[in-house]
Amino acid sequence: MDFVSHVILAHFMTGTLIFSKELTFGSLFPDLDKVYVYAKRKFRRAESRTWFHELPFLSLVVLIASLTHHHLFACGVITHIFLDFVTGETRPFYPFIEKKVDYNLSLKIKAVMSVMVWASGLATIKF
Amino acid sequence: MGFWTRHYKVLDVLWEGIPLPKANIISRISVVVSALYPVLYFYGVLNKTLAVMILGCVWFLDYLDGVAARMERKEGDDVVDIACDRVSEMLIFMPYPQVFWMLSLNIWLSVYKLKTKTEFPLLLAMRQCFFVLLVWFGVP
Numbered sequence: 001m002d003f004v005s006h007v008i009l010a011h012f013m014t015g016t017l018i019f020s021k022e023l024t025f026g027s028l029f030p031d032l033d034k035v036y037v038y039a040k041r042k043f044r045r046a047e048s049r050t051w052f053h054e055l056p057f058l059s060l061v062v063l064i065a066s067l068t069h070h071h072l073f074a075c076g077v078i079t080h081i082f083l084d085f086v087t088g089e090t091r092p093f094y095p096f097i098e099k100k101v102d103y104n105l106s107l108k109i110k111a112v113m114s115v116m117v118w119a120s121g122l123a124t125i126k127f
Numbered sequence: 128m129g130f131w132t133r134h135y136k137v138l139d140v141l142w143e144g145i146p147l148p149k150a151n152i153i154s155r156i157s158v159v160v161s162a163l164y165p166v167l168y169f170y171g172v173l174n175k176t177l178a179v180m181i182l183g184c185v186w187f188l189d190y191l192d193g194v195a196a197r198m199e200r201k202e203g204d205d206v207v208d209i210a211c212d213r214v215s216e217m218l219i220f221m222p223y224p225q226v227f228w229m230l231s232l233n234i235w236l237s238v239y240k241l242k243t244k245t246e247f248p249l250l251l252a253m254r255q256c257f258f259v260l261l262v263w264f265g266v267p
Contacts, residue, residue, distance in 0.1 A: 012166075013162065013165060013166050013169070013221075014165070014169050014221075015166075015169035015170045015171075016169075055210070055213060055214075055234050056234060056235065056238055059217075059230060059231040059234040059235070060231060062217070062227050062230065062231065063227050063228055063230075063231040065227075066224035066225075066227040066228075067228075071224045074224060074227060075165075075221055078217045078218065078221050081214060081217060082158070082162060082214060082217070082218055085158065085210075085214050086155055086158055086159060090210075092206065092210035092213070092214075093206065093210065093234075093237065093238050093241060096238045096241075096242060097206055097238065097241050097242065099206040099207075101206065101207050101210050101211075103151070103155055
């Protein structure tokens, strides 16, 4: 899903209706690998995700965030994992297991979901 | 076949003749239902009854996707099942940073289990234990 949907959903799921930088950074953190994969011209499905985006690495990120008392950051990462998992194609245990989990929704459905999330987020979250 | 599956596989006869959705759909529904727990918790509306219902539902769907997978003859699809379990756990335990180390440990144990294909029950039954604690003590 797109960046804005991740940020808005993170705010909704944690009940944080005032914009939070920590939560926003957490919800976008897994997408940092896009800088690398877009340079490699891989834009969709599981090939557009690296080990940075999957459970083994992100579980360590969540753990470190909780130990350093950045709970909102960890919650942002978890909501990102959830949204990608139920709407896209992932390789949850990459790089150790290559197998894909494909709940990939069509682009039309994703676009409709994004519009709904954007509209409700912009109406309720105080920036 | 998993360690516990051997024991509760006998209950599959109860589902014969009943049309079930695909195992993948049941798994996805269980992850979405798990997401209700942190949402209700953070909005302050979660009580013991709702928490027990949500976790009970997740536990039941987890069992049901195994039944559906066996009916579809896809018993080897451990990765999907285990991945859904881990994501579901991350969602349910999102309000409790004190146990994030157990989430991380369980994910790495899952990697080890899938790589070695061991049937030994390695994984922490976090949701099941939490269900029992919820019933006994209520929502923490």
